[in-house]
Amino acid sequence: MRILIQVPEGxxxxxxxxxxxxxxxxxxxxxxxxxxxxxCDLRLRERDELGAEKxxxxxxxxxxxxxxxxxxxxxxxxxxxxxARNLEKxxxxxxxxxxASLQFCEAVFQAAEVLSTxxxxxxxxxxxxxxxxxxxxxxxxAAEGPCDAVLFIxxxxxxxxxxxxxxxxxxxxxxxxxxEIGINERKYTVALELAKHSSVFGILVSTKPGQKKVETALxxxxxxxxxxxxxxxxxxxxxxxEKLMGIDVDCYVNTACPRIVEDDLGKPVVNAGDILKIFxxxxxxxxxxx
Ligand code: SF4
Numbered sequence: 001m002r003i004l005i006q007v008p009e010g011x012x013x014x015x016x017x018x019x020x021x022x023x024x025x026x027x028x029x030x031x032x033x034x035x036x037x038x039x040c041d042l043r044l045r046e047r048d049e050l051g052a053e054k055x056x057x058x059x060x061x062x063x064x065x066x067x068x069x070x071x072x073x074x075x076x077x078x079x080x081x082x083x084a085r086n087l088e089k090x091x092x093x094x095x096x097x098x099x100a101s102l103q104f105c106e107a108v109f110q111a112a113e114v115l116s117t118x119x120x121x122x123x124x125x126x127x128x129x130x131x132x133x134x135x136x137x138x139x140x141x142a143a144e145g146p147c148d149a150v151l152f153i154x155x156x157x158x159x160x161x162x163x164x165x166x167x168x169x170x171x172x173x174x175x176x177x178x179x180e181i182g183i184n185e186r187k188y189t190v191a192l193e194l195a196k197h198s199s200v201f202g203i204l205v206s207t208k209p210g211q212k213k214v215e216t217a218l219x220x221x222x223x224x225x226x227x228x229x230x231x232x233x234x235x236x237x238x239x240x241x242e243k244l245m246g247i248d249v250d251c252y253v254n255t256a257c258p259r260i261v262e263d264d265l266g267k268p269v270v271n272a273g274d275i276l277k278i279f280x281x282x283x284x285x286x287x288x289x290x
Pocket of ligand 1: 037210
């Protein structure tokens with residue numbers, strides 16, 4: 001049996017070992033070296049072009065798709081020491097909502113134990129379809145709801161930056177510490193203001209299976225054109241600044257992973273939903289004759 005395996009960046013050091021395990025079972029293994037950011041990021045075309053029967057996607061969980069197997073890779077770690085050493089950073093907050101990326105989601109219970117024995121009130125919620133406390137970069141339901149602050153367990157800032165207006169602390173597994181991340185709203189508010197006054201838009205579409213929003217792109221184009229703007233649909237596999245060189249627009253509208261608005265693409269980037277809200281509203285106002 002031929003299989004194609006996909007491993008996220010942070011776990012690539014394990015790729016050869018994983019391949020060997022499959023080879024020992026008699027499989028012929030191809031390792032995808034393309035970036036792999038989420039369950040949405042499936043290399044189905046490569047699977048088919050390689051004649052592989054199955055794509056085995058490590059590090060994420062997703063819906064049932066024929067010819068795709070998700071292997072979540074949940075880490076067995078103990079974060080209690082890290083949290084206990086950093087508790088003073090949470091002083092002043094009482095109710096702490098705990099969340100984590102999939103890889104570290106079992107640690108939410110350890111965090112709850114440390115917090116409750118130290119006088120805090122931990123909260124863990126389980127959104128339908130996800131594990132207790134689990135968040136994705138585009139699904140932060142487990143971090144929402146009443147609390148004084150949010151504690152995210154994971155590595156890096158990718159997931160935590162999607163969490164709304166509460167103070168957000170990251171327990172970073174790799175760095176072994178807890179730090180607060182600032183609310184990153186200003187950059188996006190500025191981008192929205194610039195978008196309102198832009199004339200030429202580039203609508204970003206990714207061909208990654210879980211991010212491909214062609215109909216949304218067409219709707220955005222229509223709405224912008226109805227508002228007297230120019231809009232062009234730009235298609236990518238992975239959206240990168242270098243690929244946009246020479247494309248002369250004022251602003252980008254993102255229809256792919258919502259976290260792309262955090263990237264530096266050289267021009268303001270806003271999510272499609274926000275552009276539709278702004279320009280549909282201004283259309284309606286025009287229709288009312290106001
Ligand atoms: S759309 Fe973005 S945040 Fe959501 S799963 Fe995919 S990579 Fe992660």
